[in-house]
Amino acid sequence: MKDCIFCKIASGEIPSTKIVDEEKFFIIKDIHPKALKHFLLITKEHYALLENQSEKQASEFGEILASIHKYEKILGIENGFSLRINQKAGGGQEIAHLHVHILADY
Numbered sequence: 001m002k003d004c005i006f007c008k009i010a011s012g013e014i015p016s017t018k019i020v021d022e023e024k025f026f027i028i029k030d031i032h033p034k035a036l037k038h039f040l041l042i043t044k045e046h047y048a049l050l051e052n053q054s055e056k057q058a059s060e061f062g063e064i065l066a067s068i069h070k071y072e073k074i075l076g077i078e079n080g081f082s083l084r085i086n087q088k089a090g091g092g093q094e095i096a097h098l099h100v101h102i103l104a105d106y
Contacts (some may be wrong), residue, residue, distance in 0.1 A: 036105035077104040
């Protein structure tokens with residue numbers, strides 16, 4: 001999407017330090033952390049909400065979520081973490097591009 005900040009980060013148009021950079025997603029530090037460790041897992045494909053996903057996208061997203069454990073050590077969240085997906089403005093979503101907050105060490 002043309003004006004989406006996350007799409008611009010994914011394409012390299014806006015520079016960012018990607019801690020993890022996989023085919024379907026990447027992980028960066030949140031610039032406004034709500035915990036000592038706060039990361040954003042961002043899908044490279046643009047869709048705003050869970051409800052906008054096709055069946056294929058939903059399946060791939062499930063696989064992405066199931067893979068987070070692989071990155072615990074690099075993110076320093078081996079002792080546990082929580083995931084948060086904000087949906088729509090009333091749910092706290094500020095950027096209309098599906099992303100997951102990974103929070104640890106509150």
